[in-house]
Structures are given as structure tokens and as C-alpha cells.
Amino acid sequence: MSAAVDTPPGQSRYGALAGALRSRIVGGDWPPGHALPAEQQLAAEHGVALGTMRRALELLAEQGLVERVHGRGTFVKQGLAGAPMLRFFRFGGSEGEAPRSRILARDVLAPPADVAQALAAPGPALRLKRLRSLGGQPVLYEESWLPLPLFQPLADGDTAGWGDLLYPLFAARCGVHVHRAVDTIGFVPLPAAAARALKLASGHPGARVQRRAHDLAGRCVECRTSLGDAHAFQYTVSIT
Amino acid sequence: MSAAVDTPPGQSRYGALAGALRSRIVGGDWPPGHALPAEQQLAAEHGVALGTMRRALELLAEQGLVERVHGRGTFVKQGLAGAPMLRFFRFGGSEGEAPRSRILARDVLAPPADVAQALAAPGPALRLKRLRSLGGQPVLYEESWLPLPLFQPLADGDTAGWGDLLYPLFAARCGVHVHRAVDTIGFVPLPAAAARALKLASGHPGARVQRRAHDLAGRCVECRTSLGDAHAFQYTVSIT
DNA sequence: AAGTGGTCTAGACCACATC
DNA sequence: ATGTGGTCTAGACCACTTG
Numbered sequence: 001m002s003a004a005v006d007t008p009p010g011q012s013r014y015g016a017l018a019g020a021l022r023s024r025i026v027g028g029d030w031p032p033g034h035a036l037p038a039e040q041q042l043a044a045e046h047g048v049a050l051g052t053m054r055r056a057l058e059l060l061a062e063q064g065l066v067e068r069v070h071g072r073g074t075f076v077k078q079g080l081a082g083a084p085m086l087r088f089f090r091f092g093g094s095e096g097e098a099p100r101s102r103i104l105a106r107d108v109l110a111p112p113a114d115v116a117q118a119l120a121a122p123g124p125a126l127r128l129k130r131l132r133s134l135g136g137q138p139v140l141y142e143e144s145w146l147p148l149p150l151f152q153p154l155a156d157g158d159t160a161g162w163g164d165l166l167y168p169l170f171a172a173r174c175g176v177h178v179h180r181a182v183d184t185i186g187f188v189p190l191p192a193a194a195a196r197a198l199k200l201a202s203g204h205p206g207a208r209v210q211r212r213a214h215d216l217a218g219r220c221v222e223c224r225t226s227l228g229d230a231h232a233f234q235y236t237v238s239i240t
Numbered sequence: 241m242s243a244a245v246d247t248p249p250g251q252s253r254y255g256a257l258a259g260a261l262r263s264r265i266v267g268g269d270w271p272p273g274h275a276l277p278a279e280q281q282l283a284a285e286h287g288v289a290l291g292t293m294r295r296a297l298e299l300l301a302e303q304g305l306v307e308r309v310h311g312r313g314t315f316v317k318q319g320l321a322g323a324p325m326l327r328f329f330r331f332g333g334s335e336g337e338a339p340r341s342r343i344l345a346r347d348v349l350a351p352p353a354d355v356a357q358a359l360a361a362p363g364p365a366l367r368l369k370r371l372r373s374l375g376g377q378p379v380l381y382e383e384s385w386l387p388l389p390l391f392q393p394l395a396d397g398d399t400a401g402w403g404d405l406l407y408p409l410f411a412a413r414c415g416v417h418v419h420r421a422v423d424t425i426g427f428v429p430l431p432a433a434a435a436r437a438l439k440l441a442s443g444h445p446g447a448r449v450q451r452r453a454h455d456l457a458g459r460c461v462e463c464r465t466s467l468g469d470a471h472a473f474q475y476t477v478s479i480t
Numbered sequence: 481a482a483g484t485g486g487t488c489t490a491g492a493c494c495a496c497a498t499c
Numbered sequence: 500a501t502g503t504g505g506t507c508t509a510g511a512c513c514a515c516t517t518g
Contacts, residue, residue: 012487038503049489054504064480070504071496084479182478187427187445187470205427205445205470230427230445230470237477238422239324240304252506278484289508294485310485311515 017046017056025065025076026217032177035073036066064180065216079177082165085140085226088185088209090234097135101164104129104197108155111145115223118212121147126155131197139232141194145223150174176221181213187230194227205230254295257286261300265316266457272417275313276306304420305456319417322405325380325466328425328449330474337375341404344369344437348395351385355463358452361387366395371437379472381434385463390414416461421453427470434467445470
């Protein structure tokens with residue numbers, strides 16, 4: 001297809017190559033989990049030295065768009081498997097146990113303004129309310145907003161077979177792969193509904209995690225608010 | 241000095257080189273802020289190709305041990321300049337203002353067990369209590385433990401000229417450069433002393449940040465606990 | 481102008497995974 | 500045995516910073 005790369009204006013050659021590959025990836029030329037052509041072949045196709053193409057691929061790997069496996073190949077990254085939401089909390093005793101999830105409600109309605117803006121989708125959206133438990137104890141109360149043409153498959157049908165994780169469900173039913181997420185941590189008194197579900201007093205100190213999840217192309221595909229007992233909250237961050 | 245590198249057992253050549261350079265850096269051959277020899281010279285000294293030495297230096301840069309500046313050279317990283325503690329909080333109005341710091345107390349006494357273990361220094365330590373303010377309003381109550389042979393210069397003399405940041409002080413008076421820090425976030429009711437200093441009610445919801453600061457060699461040089469109003473807490477983390 | 485790191489090349493060889 | 504990515508080399512040339 002592409003012969004030699006055009007003149008890179010303010011960019012390095014490998015930077016331009018990475019951009020070109022990026023476009024083909026988000027465009028769906030190589031779907032998540034699939035292998036890219038070999039370095040040799042890509043280098044030849046683009047009329048560039050092997051080392052230069054390697055630099056480009058390493059750049060994409062740093063950006064988390066691609067995964068390189070020695071001896072096997074270069075693969076488009078799968079979406080985030082599980083939602084590692086409980087990494088923010090430390091609940092006594094139930095270490096290593098698989099968290100369970102139960103759908104409390106599913107509605108289609110107009111989202112609040114900030115959510116609507118983030119989703120960049122006008123009109124109604126799908127709202128899910130979930131209760132997540134560890135060792136039988138409810139620990140997290142979650143509310144998710146999902147843009148609607150995209151998540152229509154989740155608006156109908158039974159929720160029984162959904163399992164405990166949302167992201168694999170998104171991938172299987174809607175072809176949505178969550179690639180990046182931004183969590184904002186805050187502190188709020190628990191609202192009544194959340195407190196009731198968590199078996200705590202209304203107004204009990206709550207830790208709130210607001211998540212914006214994005215797909216490969218950078219579009220916001222989920223707005224989530226998670227609430228848990230503030231006293232169980234613990235998170236470690238390393239700075240340099 | 242060193243000619244060719246010995247056989248790297250399970251490691252790559254550039255990995256071994258990076259390790260060797262790392263040792264010389266933490267050993268003080270090139271103090272923080274100083275330049276390393278040029279790539280060319282280092283490559284020649286170690287009997288290795290230029291590209292290989294570059295790989296090693298890039299590795300050190302990734303690890304934050306060194307900083308590379310195009311056209312100028314490769315420099316040993318300075319310690320963390322300011323203590324970016326307020327990045328965890330969002331206080332209304334006072335954006336961009338310089339935070340002020342006031343020493344409330346300075347004592348030499350035996351630290352609690354966990355601090356003693358972290359500092360790996362037996363015997364008494366230096367304890368500082370600080371109050372940090374923004375726009376005249378107290379916002380953070382802090383307690384720091386510092387190992388004592390090392391920080392003796394801070395145990396005596398006037399605290400008037402200390403300024404608002406501790407880390408530059410550590411560097412200037414004690415030759416301690418904080419290179420890495422690990423913060424653990426939690427929510428706790430404010431103890432009486434902290435609440436009083438922050439002009440809040442005792443038991444008011446508090447955000448607690450426990451910090452372990454380390455120098456270039458990896459030794460823990462500070463144990464700090466910071467307390468602030470939980471309602472002002474806000475932190476964003478991006479996951480991939 | 482001289483010295484530094486950044487980019488690119490063309491090739492050899494090694495280590496790992498798979499058939 | 501084949502194909503993949505990982506390491507290493509030796510050299511050319513470019514871009515940035517400083518005297």
C-alpha cells in the first residue's frame with residue numbers, strides 16, 4: 001500500500017510511522033487481540049530501516065496501544081479485562097475472593113448535563129445500578145451511564161447471564177473495548193440509597209470514585225460513580 | 241577504569257551497563273545535578289558500541305535516575321524540589337498561591353515501632369510538626385519523622401530560616417536528596433490536635449496521606465503523615 | 481565551531497515460541 | 500525448522516546548546 005513516508009514536518013520518522021499505524025489500529029484494520037504484520041514486513045512496506053520501524057512499534061507499546069511478545073509477535077491490546085475498582089479499598093479477611101455483582105436497576109433516561117457532555121451523545125442513555133459484594137458482604141454501590149446507540153444490546157433482554165464484570169460484557173455484546181480509564185477520587189457523605197444498599201447509616205463517610213472510561217479511539221464510553229465505606233479506602237501512589 | 245564488561249549472566253549488556261552506572265551514581269561519583277561523561281566517552285570506556293550505551297542511559301532515564309537534555313548532556317536528577325502534597329487537595333480560590341509552612345514543634349524522641357522499622361535507624365529520631373497554609377488559611381497538618389544521625393543539622397539552631405519547603409532544606413543542610421516517595425491515602429476522623437490546628441471540629445472527616453520518602457540509594461529518609469479536610473480531597477489517577 | 485544527544489541505516493546474531 | 504521479537508554493532512548525519 002504505502003510506499004515511503006512523506007516528509008515528517010516537525011516530527012521524527014518513527015513518530016510519523018507510529019501515528020500511521022495508530023490510525024490503522026483505531027480504524028479497525030487490526031482488531032483488538034490480533035497480530036500486526038512482522039517488523040520486517042512493516043519496515044519493507046513503509047520503505048524504512050528495521051530499527052526505525054522498531055522504534056515506532058516501541059512507541060505504540062509505551063502508549064499501551066500494542067503489546068509486544070518475544071517470539072510471537074506484536075498484538076493490538078485487548079481492552080481492560082476486569083474493572084480493578086477494588087484496588088482502592090482494603091476489606092478485611094476477604095482477600096483473593098472473587099467479587100460478585102448484582103444489577104439493582106436498569107433504565108433508559110436523560111443523563112445529567114455533565115454526563116451528557118462527557119459521553120458526547122445527545123438524548124437518553126442507559127443507566128445501570130449495581131451492588132458489588134465480597135464474601136457475601138456488600139462493599140460497593142455503583143451507578144453507570146452508557147451512551148445509547150452503542151449499548152443498545154444491553155438495554156434489552158435478561159440481565160441474568162451478565163456475569164460479574166462489565167467490561168468483558170461490553171466487548172462481547174457491544175464490541176466496545178475499554179482501553180483507558182480516568183478515576184477521580186473524592187470524599188462524600190453516603191447518600192441514602194447507597195448507604196441502605198451497603199448496610200451503613202445514611203450520611204456515613206463515603207469514598208467516591210468517578211470513572212470516565214474510553215475506547216481505543218479515545219471516545220468516552222462510560223461514566224461511572226462508585227461509592228464505598230470511606231474507612232475501608234486505601235490507595236498507594238508512587239511519585240518520582 | 242573499566243574495560244569491557246564481564247559476561248552478563250541473565251542480563252542484557254545494556255542492562256548490566258545501566259547497573260554499573262547506577263552504582264557509580266548512588267556511590268556519589270556524579271552528585272545530583274552534575275553531568276555524566278558524554279555517550280561517546282562512556283561507550284569507549286566500557287568497550288561497547290554507541291547504541292548500546294545509549295540504551296543503558298535511556299534505561300536510567302526511564303527509571304528517573306538521570307535526565308537527558310538534547311545538546312547539553314546527561315545529568316543526575318536533582319531530588320524532588322517541592323513536596324507536591326497539595327496535589328491531593330482542591331482548595332477553593334487559592335489557586336496558584338504559594339503555600340506557607342510554619343513549624344509547630346521540634347522534638348527528639350523514640351519513634352513508634354512502624355516508623356522505626358521503616359527508617360531502619362535504632363534509637364531516637366527527630367520529629368517535626370508543621371502547619372501548612374494557603375492564602376492565610378491552615379489546610380494541612382503534618383508530622384514528620386527523620387532519622388537522627390543524618391538529620392542532626394536540623395535538630396539544633398533556629399528554625400526561622402527554614403522556608404516553606406522541607407526537601408530543599410534537606411538537600412542544603414543534610415545533603416539528603418529525596419528521589420522517590422510513596423504516598424498511601426486513607427480517610428480517618430481528625431484527631432484532636434490536627435482538628436484544632438485546622439480550625440475544624442474534632443472527629444471531622446479527614447484525608448490522611450502517609451508518605452515514605454527515599455533517597456537515591458533507596459533508603460527511607462522520611463516518614464510523614466499529612467492530615468487535611470476530607471471534603472477538600474480530590475485526586476485523579478489514570479489507568480491503562 | 482565544537483560538543484552534546486537524537487535519528488536513521490544496514491546488517492549480524494541471539495533468544496523465544498511454534499509447528 | 501521457521502518465524503518472531505531482542506540485542507549489538509559501526510557508522511552517517513541531524514538538531515540543539517554553548518562559547
